[in-house]
Structure formats: C-alpha cells, structure tokens
Amino acid sequence: MYVAVKGGERAIDNAHGWLAEERRGDRDVAELSVAQIREQMALAVNRVMAEGSLYDPDLAALAIKQARGDLIEAIFLIRAYRTTLPRIGASRPVDTGAMRCDRRISATFKDAPGGQVLGPTFDYTHRLLDFLLEAGAEVPEAETDEADMVPKPRITEYLGRDGLIEAEADSDAEPPDMTRAPMAYPADRALRLQALTRGDEGFVLGMAYSTQRGYGRNHPFVGELRIGAVPVEMEVPELGFAIEIGEVVLTECESVNQFAGSKTEPAQFTRGYGLVFGQTERKAISMALCDRALRWEELGEENVGAPAQDAEFVLSHADNIQATGFLEHIKLPHYVDFQSELELVRKLRREAGAADAHAEAAE
Amino acid sequence: MAQDSEAEATESRRGWMGLLARAAPEALAARVEALDPPLPEAEWLRVPQTGGVMVRGQMGGTGAPFNLGEMTVTRCALRLTDGTVGHAYVQGRDRAHARTAALVDALMQGERAAELRSAVLDPLDAAETAAHRDRAAKAAATRVDFFTMARGED
Structure with a gap:
C-alpha cells in the first residue's frame, strides 16, 4: 500500500x-x-x-x-x-616529481637529497591553545632563506636504482572512472586509488590505523611525503597540442613496506601510494597504508581476513556521501513502513495470546 | 626549418595559454584594462562554458594513471574581425577571465603580440615567478640542518 x-x-x-x-x-x-x-x-x-x-x-x-x-x-x-558540470576532458597524469614543494620529508633517509623541508606544519607544535589568536595579535612574516627552485628528487628513485623496491609498472591504459560507471569488484588498483582519494578521511584513517594495530600488518615507513603545487596539463583537440589549464596543490605520500619476497620476486620493499587534493597529509598517509593493504593479492601475500584487506568492504564504505545518504534517510518519514511493522507485531502478539489462552484452556 | 619554427610557435603559444590559465582573473583584468587601444571586439565561436576536467595521478608518482578528481575549468573560443581565432582554457569558473584570455591569445598571434607580451604577459609571468620564489624562500627556511650533538663511543 x-x-x-x-x-x-x-x-x-x-x-x-x-x-x-x-x-x-x-x-x-x-x-x-x-x-x-x-x-x-x-x-x-x-x-x-x-x-x-x-x-x-x-x-x-x-x-x-x-x-x-x-x-x-x-x-x-x-x-x-x-554532477551539474559537463566533463570537458581528462588531464595528462600530473608530474608530482616536478612539484614546487612547500613541504617534503622522508622518515627513511635523514640525508635525503633535496633535504627535509618541514613547511607550514603542525608537527612539533605543543598542541597548547594559543590565546594570542583569540586576542587577534599581528602575525609576523615567516622567515625566509635562499630559495631553491629545483624540484626534489623522489626518495623511491634511490631505492629503485638498486632494485631494492618494486618497479612501478608504466601504462597508458585509460583508467576506470567510478563517477562514470558503477563500482565493480574485483576493483583494480586505479579504481581503488580513486575511491580512496575521495573517501572519508576518518574512515580511511581508521582502516589505515587498523593495519598498524595488527589487522593485516604490513610494516610501513613514510618513504616520502610532499606537499606543493603541480601544473595540470590537458590535450586540447581543437589546438592539436597540450596546454596547462591551471595548477593544483597536492599531498603525496609514498610508503615503503617490507616484503619478504616470493617465488618470482626477490626480497625487496613494496609500495603504498597516497595522492590527495590540497594539504591533506593525514589522509594521504592513510591512503598509502590502505592502498598497500589492498594489494595483498597482487603481491602474493596471505589474506589474513583483516578488514583493510577486503576491497569491497573498504571501498563500499569509504564514501561519506553514500554512507550519510543511506544512514540519514532513516530519519525521514517511514510512517507507512512502520505502520505495517506495527500491524505485524500486534498480529503476532494476538496470535501468541490466543495460543496461550488455548493452552491454558487445555490444561 | 619550417617545422622548427612551427614547433617554436606552438611552444610559445603553449607558454602564454598556460600563463593566462593560471593567472588570477583580477590581475589579468587589471593588465588588459591599461591597454591602449583596448581589447578589440570579437565574435563567439564557443561561448564561455564551465565544466570539469578529470585530473589524473600516477601510481607511485611514475606508474599507471588513475583518476584523482575533477577541477573546474572555463573554456571559450572567439574570432577577431581580421579572422584570427583565440582559444582559452582557464582554471575556475570566471567567464570574463576566459574571454580575456581568448582575446589575448588571438592578439598574440597578430601585430600586437610584442605590445601584449610586454604589457600583459611579462608582468604576469614576473609576478608568478616572484610568488613562487617567495614560497620557496619560506620553505627553504624550514629545511632541517642536522648536526651531531654527541656520539656514544666517547
């Protein structure tokens, strides 16, 4: 009805x-x-x-x-x-190696070429409330030093030269797009990365944390974390060449993980990858850990049944808009649904009452 | 030779179109307002349209591509009365920005190229480089200089 x-x-x-x-x-x-x-x-x-x-x-x-x-x-x-925007096209893959880094750190190499550049970070602050902000105090200009306009080399490049880290396979394949086709499982890595980068920060953080606590442990180090601006280039058909259409600030995290080797691969480090719009390093690190955990199958690792290894579980619950849409709809009117459930419960109780009365009468 | 100069022309156009795309709309508008004669009239070939461009990343920064998310872009195309066609693809949703960029693109292909280079493009380029340098200088000041305080073997 x-x-x-x-x-x-x-x-x-x-x-x-x-x-x-x-x-x-x-x-x-x-x-x-x-x-x-x-x-x-x-x-x-x-x-x-x-x-x-x-x-x-x-x-x-x-x-x-x-x-x-x-x-x-x-x-x-x-x-x-x-969803109201017409899709003009897709960019060429951005070159994060050419990033103008505000911040670039490595937790694996103290003397990383290009240096440990802290950038505007909350790290090493004391997390004490600053009442000067409440008072509206003037903010002094940040200190400067001689500008180094040279792009920072990738940390994984150094490991890669000696074959100590898995090579990242190049490809020109058109990546799947979850905004154009429904998610399908098994999801390949390109699809997983798209779902993770737009996933809820809290959820992706929680899943990443679960791997650190032992649910599918994969021993990550932050090989490199960099934040800065990169140009975005797109092929323009009517011009016949590619032009820069703007630039975006990105946070990139490459995790370096232990790998004991397999029948076909020597012992080497493996990778997890995080790349997120804006200065969003908690999310980028979380994404790298989740990406690495979800790669268990292609790396020939054991599925220990950890939630972070279950692509369908992780990816179908990472989206906070899908989640909130389904969760919050239950507060909207369900009068009729509830009315039918109410009828059902009353009927069951009536029947149970009738049965009891019948049983009593029989005794 | 002809091929070389064509490649150079393309490279040069790529350069200014990128600069116009990245420029802050207000900064570009202020530069072209000072032009004399002002920017010419033009007929639309494609009225400004705002849309999304899917930005792609690469696995591990160097590997296979994946879709990262979209960015807003506004594009348009127009033709000057002398027949020169100007195109623009600019970041954001500012239609006036796209129109100005397409007009500058068209003018850069004609006789006013040198004037626009010095009055519009060079100042925008210099401002952009200065802004990049400022940020890089602040980043440089946060670079860690490690030093050894004490070694255990003494």
Whole structure:
C-alpha cells in the first residue's frame, strides 16, 4: 500500500528560514566572507575539495559557509554541484616529481637529497591553545632563506636504482572512472586509488590505523611525503597540442613496506601510494597504508581476513556521501513502513495470546 | 626549418595559454584594462562554458594513471574581425577571465603580440615567478640542518 500524504510545506519553509538565520548567528558578530573561509580555514577547504572530488577553493569555501561548517554536508553540496558540470576532458597524469614543494620529508633517509623541508606544519607544535589568536595579535612574516627552485628528487628513485623496491609498472591504459560507471569488484588498483582519494578521511584513517594495530600488518615507513603545487596539463583537440589549464596543490605520500619476497620476486620493499587534493597529509598517509593493504593479492601475500584487506568492504564504505545518504534517510518519514511493522507485531502478539489462552484452556 | 619554427610557435603559444590559465582573473583584468587601444571586439565561436576536467595521478608518482578528481575549468573560443581565432582554457569558473584570455591569445598571434607580451604577459609571468620564489624562500627556511650533538663511543 502506498499512501501519498501532503502537508508540511509551511513547516519546511519556516525550518529553512530559521536555518538561514542560525547560519548567520549573532548579527552583532561580523559575517564571514567566502574569501575569509578560503584563506583562514584552508585545511577544511582542502578536505571538502578532496572528498567532494572537485578542486575549486572558492566553491569549497562557499559550501562550508552554507553548511555551517558541517564538512560532510559541504562535501555533499560539492558532489551535487559536480554532477551539474559537463566533463570537458581528462588531464595528462600530473608530474608530482616536478612539484614546487612547500613541504617534503622522508622518515627513511635523514640525508635525503633535496633535504627535509618541514613547511607550514603542525608537527612539533605543543598542541597548547594559543590565546594570542583569540586576542587577534599581528602575525609576523615567516622567515625566509635562499630559495631553491629545483624540484626534489623522489626518495623511491634511490631505492629503485638498486632494485631494492618494486618497479612501478608504466601504462597508458585509460583508467576506470567510478563517477562514470558503477563500482565493480574485483576493483583494480586505479579504481581503488580513486575511491580512496575521495573517501572519508576518518574512515580511511581508521582502516589505515587498523593495519598498524595488527589487522593485516604490513610494516610501513613514510618513504616520502610532499606537499606543493603541480601544473595540470590537458590535450586540447581543437589546438592539436597540450596546454596547462591551471595548477593544483597536492599531498603525496609514498610508503615503503617490507616484503619478504616470493617465488618470482626477490626480497625487496613494496609500495603504498597516497595522492590527495590540497594539504591533506593525514589522509594521504592513510591512503598509502590502505592502498598497500589492498594489494595483498597482487603481491602474493596471505589474506589474513583483516578488514583493510577486503576491497569491497573498504571501498563500499569509504564514501561519506553514500554512507550519510543511506544512514540519514532513516530519519525521514517511514510512517507507512512502520505502520505495517506495527500491524505485524500486534498480529503476532494476538496470535501468541490466543495460543496461550488455548493452552491454558487445555490444561 | 619550417617545422622548427612551427614547433617554436606552438611552444610559445603553449607558454602564454598556460600563463593566462593560471593567472588570477583580477590581475589579468587589471593588465588588459591599461591597454591602449583596448581589447578589440570579437565574435563567439564557443561561448564561455564551465565544466570539469578529470585530473589524473600516477601510481607511485611514475606508474599507471588513475583518476584523482575533477577541477573546474572555463573554456571559450572567439574570432577577431581580421579572422584570427583565440582559444582559452582557464582554471575556475570566471567567464570574463576566459574571454580575456581568448582575446589575448588571438592578439598574440597578430601585430600586437610584442605590445601584449610586454604589457600583459611579462608582468604576469614576473609576478608568478616572484610568488613562487617567495614560497620557496619560506620553505627553504624550514629545511632541517642536522648536526651531531654527541656520539656514544666517547
């Protein structure tokens, strides 16, 4: 039975009106501009771009403002907007080796060529609240040193020269695109990486953490972490050549993992890879660990039944928009569904009561 | 020879189209506003259209490609009265930015190339290089200099 019920328009309109007022907050406090959010809440903007899967800092900042700071709601807004955009094309694969690094560190080689460059990091801060920020103190200019405009060499290149790390197979194959075709399992690595890079940071972090705690342990080191801008180049058919269409800030993490070797491969290090829009290093490291855990089959490792090794489990639960859509729909009216369940429970109780009465009568 | 000069022309055009794509819309607008005569009229071949370009990464930074996510891009094409066609693909959603970039692209193929180079492109290029250098200088100041405090064998 389907019962159409009307009503609630006035309540909905008024709820949205009140939402707008609450979003604005106390009118005696200055309103936030989109530019202020973009510049001063940059890491929230980065997360919304990464998980919204659309690089546009102004749009992400607007989404955060509209969502009152609820980042999953903001990501939802960006995903919805993204579906309205015609697809102009696909870029050439970005060259992260040519990145202008703000930050570049290696946990494996102290004297990494190109140096350990900390960049604007929270690392080594004391995590004490800074009340000067509340007081609105002037921020001094950051220190500078002689600029080194040379791209940083890749750490894994050094291991690769001696064959100590698996070679990354090159390919020109058109990668699958989960925004164009439904996810299919088994998912190849290209599809897994796409799902992980737009996956929920908390979920991907949790899965990565589970591998560190022993659920599919794979002994990762952060071989290299780099954050910076890379140009994006695209082939333009009407021109007959490729041009740069802009640039994006990315965070890249290459994990270096132990591998004992197999029948066909000598003992060597293996790789996990993370690449995420924006300055998003927690996510990029998590992605690298998850990528490595999901590679158990191609590396001939044992499936120990760890959740992080189960591609279908990880990838179909990593998307916070899918998850929130299904989870939150249960708060919407289910009056009719519930009515039928209520009828059923009453009927079962009636029958059980009748049976009891019958049994009593028989005694 | 003809091939060489054609390759050079393509390389040069790739250079300015990239610069125009990356330029902040306000910075580009300020530069072209100062032009005399101003930017010419043109007819649309393709009105500005905002869309998404799927940005691709590579496994391990060097391996097989995968889809990372989209970025917003606005493109357009136009024709000057002398028949020169200008194209633009610029980052973001700013239609005026795309139109200006396409006009500059068209003018760079004609007699006003030198004027636009010095009045628009060179300043944008210099500003971009300076901004890159500033950031690199701040990064350089955060580079770790390790030193040994004490060794265990003494």
